[in-house]
Amino acid sequence: MQPLPKEYNFSEIERKWQQKWEEMGIHRFDWKDTKNVPFTIDTPPPYPSGELHMGNVLNWTYFDIVARYKRMLGYNVLFPQGWDCHGLGIEIQVEKENKIRKRDVPPDQFRKWCELLVEKYISIMKEGILKLGCSIDWTTEYRTMDPDYWRRTQLSFILLHKKGYMYQGTHPVNWCPHCETAIADAEIDYERREGTLNYIRFPLESGDEYLLIATSRPEFIPACVAVEVNPEDERYKEYIGRKVIVPFTDRKVTIVGDEAVDPDFGTGVVQICTYGDKEDVKTVMRNRLPVITLLTGNGRLTENGGKYADMTINQARKVIVEDLKAADLLEKTEKIMQEVGVCDRCKTHVEILEVKQWFMKTRSLTDSVEKTANEVVWYPDYMKTRLIDWARSLDWDWVISRQRLFATPIPVWYCKNCNEIILASEEWLPIDPKLKNPPIDKCSRCGGREFIPEQDVFDTWMDSSITCAVHAGWPDLEDWRKRFPADVHPSGIDIIRTWAYYLMVRHLALFNETPYKSCLINGMVLGADGRKMSKSLKNYVAAPEVLNKYGSDATRQWAAGGGATGSDIPFRWPDVEYGRRFLVKLWNVSSFASKLLADYNPTKAVEPGLQPLDKWILSKAAKLIRTVTDAMEKCQFNIAIEEIRNFTWHAFCDSYVEAVKDRLYKPETHGEVKKLAAQKTLYEGLYVVLQLLAPITPHLTEEIYKTMYASDKGFESIQTSPWPKPDYVKEDERAELRGDLVVALIAEIRREKAEKRMPLNTPIKKLTIYAGDHSAAEAITESQNDLIGACKVESINVLPEEGIGRDVVQYPHLQFVAEYE
Numbered sequence: 014m015q016p017l018p019k020e021y022n023f024s025e026i027e028r029k030w031q032q033k034w035e036e037m038g039i040h041r042f043d044w045k046d047t048k049n050v051p052f053t054i055d056t057p058p059p060y061p062s063g064e065l066h067m068g069n070v071l072n073w074t075y076f077d078i079v080a081r082y083k084r085m086l087g088y089n090v091l092f093p094q095g096w097d098c099h100g101l102g103i104e105i106q107v108e109k110e111n112k113i114r115k116r117d118v119p120p121d122q123f124r125k126w127c128e129l130l131v132e133k134y135i136s137i138m139k140e141g142i143l144k145l146g147c148s149i150d151w152t153t154e155y156r157t158m159d160p161d162y163w164r165r166t167q168l169s170f171i172l173l174h175k176k177g178y179m180y181q182g183t184h185p186v187n188w189c190p191h192c193e194t195a196i197a198d199a200e201i202d203y204e205r206r207e208g209t210l211n212y213i214r215f216p217l218e219s220g221d222e223y224l225l226i227a228t229s230r231p232e233f234i235p236a237c238v239a240v241e242v243n244p245e246d247e248r249y250k251e252y253i254g255r256k257v258i259v260p261f262t263d264r265k266v267t268i269v270g271d272e273a274v275d276p277d278f279g280t281g282v283v284q285i286c287t288y289g290d291k292e293d294v295k296t297v298m299r300n301r302l303p304v305i306t307l308l309t310g311n312g313r314l315t316e317n318g319g320k321y322a323d324m325t326i327n328q329a330r331k332v333i334v335e336d337l338k339a340a341d342l343l344e345k346t347e348k349i350m351q352e353v354g355v356c357d358r359c360k361t362h363v364e365i366l367e368v369k370q371w372f373m374k375t376r377s378l379t380d381s382v383e384k385t386a387n388e389v390v391w392y393p394d395y396m397k398t399r400l401i402d403w404a405r406s407l408d409w410d411w412v413i414s415r416q417r418l419f420a421t422p423i424p425v426w427y428c429k430n431c432n433e434i435i436l437a438s439e440e441w442l443p444i445d446p447k448l449k450n451p452p453i454d455k456c457s458r459c460g461g462r463e464f465i466p467e468q469d470v471f472d473t474w475m476d477s478s479i480t481c482a483v484h485a486g487w488p489d490l491e492d493w494r495k496r497f498p499a500d501v502h503p504s505g506i507d508i509i510r511t512w513a514y515y516l517m518v519r520h521l522a523l524f525n526e527t528p529y530k531s532c533l534i535n536g537m538v539l540g541a542d543g544r545k546m547s548k549s550l551k552n553y554v555a556a557p558e559v560l561n562k563y564g565s566d567a568t569r570q571w572a573a574g575g576g577a578t579g580s581d582i583p584f585r586w587p588d589v590e591y592g593r594r595f596l597v598k599l600w601n602v603s604s605f606a607s608k609l610l611a612d613y614n615p616t617k618a619v620e621p622g623l624q625p626l627d628k629w630i631l632s633k634a635a636k637l638i639r640t641v642t643d644a645m646e647k648c649q650f651n652i653a654i655e656e657i658r659n660f661t662w663h664a665f666c667d668s669y670v671e672a673v674k675d676r677l678y679k680p681e682t683h684g685e686v687k688k689l690a691a692q693k694t695l696y697e698g699l700y701v702v703l704q705l706l707a708p709i710t711p712h713l714t715e716e717i718y719k720t721m722y723a724s725d726k727g728f729e730s731i732q733t734s735p736w737p738k739p740d741y742v743k744e745d746e747r748a749e750l751r752g753d754l755v756v757a758l759i760a761e762i763r764r765e766k767a768e769k770r771m772p773l774n775t776p777i778k779k780l781t782i783y784a785g786d787h788s789a790a791e792a793i794t795e796s797q798n799d800l801i802g803a804c805k806v807e808s809i810n811v812l813p814e815e816g817i818g819r820d821v822v823q824y825p826h827l828q829f830v831a832e833y834e
């Protein structure tokens with residue numbers, strides 16, 4: 014056995030193993046393996062944002078622990094890595110960096126800039142993931158912006174179109190006027206913002222009466238198509254069916270009774286406009302009201318806005334309020350706090366526009382989503398209701414088309430003559446219809462020979478919601494179903510409503526099967542102050558800073574141990590520092606062991622056998638294997654790391670090693686046989702710790718394994734060694750109880766010396782132990798040699814009775830009297 018150096022140099026060790034593992038290829042999935050069961054991880058391809066943040070560290074650590082653990086259990090683990098490139102975020106950043114709007118440059122140029130920016134961001138994030146030491150199979154790396162990936166997204170669209178899941182419709186959609194595109198419900202954030210409630214007089218058609226309407230969106234008056242009251246509201250009952258005149262128009266609209274109106278909000282009378290909000294959409298549909306299109310795609314008023322046409326929403330609001338005042342129609346205004354739906358990319362107030370879009374029929378799948386979500390295993394279990402509640406809350410189908418440039422093209426053309434949809438054939442893919450005509454002679458319906466390409470592109474979730482099938486090898490590998498559904502889909506709590514949901518509906522629609530068997534949820538990373546980590550709150554810590562300062566193994570312990578799986582986890586430097594201290598402790602005890610095991614031969618049998626304290630620690634190690642395996646099976650990483658750290662630090666280092674040091678150093682006193690027993694126990698006990706830790710702190714454990722164990726154990730890497738079974742060492746309840754008592758006694762004696770400010774190796778002339786009863790006395794006598802060695806006792810007397818002396822913590826019937834010089 015080689016000795017470990019005294020100093021633990023984490024950055025050198027971590028860099029070395031990250032390189033070597035890649036050279037060894039031990040993280041690669043074996044596509045031809047027919048012997049080992051595959052275990053597939055649906056790594057969510059991250060959106061390249063240009064920075065690895067602590068949230069990324071948290072979720073990559075989670076799935077890397079799973080990957081490494083499953084490999085040690087003998088699975089053929091598929092841990093792929095992709096990049097979800099498309100989307101508004103990148104376009105907005107390119108516009109900002111180049112100080113342009115997307116339409117100012119040719120589309121090809123714009124796309125190129127997006128690709129370059131994505132590549133730059135990927136390389137930054139990849140560097141962080143490599144530094145974290147994730148056991149990814151890099152031969153699987155892919156980018157959703159590559160035409161080869163488009164092919165899969167486009168194929169999934171064509172298949173779903175053929176199955177009747179895709180349709181075009183003119184339907185109200187969420188629209189970001191800044192990004193100038195439709196967006197899905199999942200892309201809306203809600204913010205509390207201050208608004209103004211305007212009390213406006215709407216004159217009744219007959220007479221000089223008026224109804225007072227409270228609205229925070231007076232700019233929508235030109236699109237008012239009805240006025241509503243609650244039919245139970247005594248104040249307004251009699252007005253139902255009569256008409257009011259919409260200010261600044263000559264339009265008369267009906268007063269409608271609708272139970273959805275809250276009589277306590279504002280005045281109890283509301284205007285229905287197309288569309289002020291989602292409620293308006295429902296009312297218009299229910300009452301078959303006309304639609305007046307008020308907004309353009311870039312957030313200005315149309316000619317239906319009359320004198321306000323061409324103004325922005327904000328300009329129009331200001332001018333209308335002034336006009337209302339001038340016309341004496343504004344009774345009063347008051348400030349209110351309201352919940353506003355905003356674009357999750359640019360925080361612009363989301364509007365509702367009625368436009369022609371592509372949709373996927375998702376609401377018809379809701380029952381199936383609920384049933385499947387209940388069959389999937391969730392870590393933790395209560396997370397499944399988030400998915401089910403979200404699916405149940407959706408009012409509209411998923412709008413999958415976007416009016417952007419940097420995205421997968423929708424593989425569709427239209428016949429110029431008869432407007433027939435020409436759907437691409439599977440063998441034409443990948444294809445950009447804007448660059449290529451469909452390879453057909455004529456329209457099958459009218460014989461027309463001219464085609465107009467679809468200008469819209471796919472929502473980026475169309476790319477990333479087929480990963481479970483894509484990772485398995487769909488559609489190219491014939492046996493892809495062997496790796497589908499994915500064994501685990503890891504997801505952040507904040508993206509259950511997007512990622513977990515879209516994966517579910519798309520795979521259910523495509524293959525009528527769940528995409529994943531289990532879902533592993535991580536919470537959010539909070540700042541040290543317990544608030545959400547963000548740069549504006551000044552509690553933000555960048556991942557590279559942590560990794561450079563403390564290394565991956567210490568940082569991974571924070572991620573694993575920061576809190577229960579699924580809960581929000583604060584980032585605190587002391588947690589990482591504690592992880593670091595633990596690694597130093599483990600390094601030191603290993604370095605110590607490597608010297609004392611220099612002459613140890615693991616194949617040599619220990620005769621006549623192990624000593625009581627050897628059996629004690631090995632039994633605890635067996636129990637540890639059981640608890641940690643159980644925790645790993647349940648993805649309770651915090652329990653696993655805590656149990657391992659407690660065992661290592663307290664039972665193994667502080668109690669066992671201290672108790673047997675004398676046996677190891679002085680075989681001339683104790684005999685070679687007892688030294689060999691301690692060596693064997695040290696050797697096996699430390700090996701258990703290293704193996705159990707290997708998925709969580711892979712670098713340090715590999716370094717120690719390679720130096721101390723590889724030549725005997727024979728595995729290429731600790732990562733490819735088989736996960737220890739609980740019966741690897743023997744559990745022995747009696748030995749544990751007896752050993753607990755002895756180590757408590759040793760600890761109490763050492764504590765007394767410390768309190769008396771004596772060095773720990775101060776000899777005790779005479780030690781009298783009042784064991785309380787015969788069985789305790791027997792337990793102490795059995796381990797008397799270790800006790801004498803550890804406490805430097807010159808003469809010992811163990812009595813089976815209680816007596817007057819220093820009490821031993823937690824053993825009320827055990828006392829001792831130590832006499833020093």
Ligand SMILES: [Zn+2]
Nearest residue numbers: 189192356359
């Ligand atoms: Zn936006």
Ligand SMILES: [Zn+2]
Nearest residue numbers: 428431456459
């Ligand atoms: Zn045609």
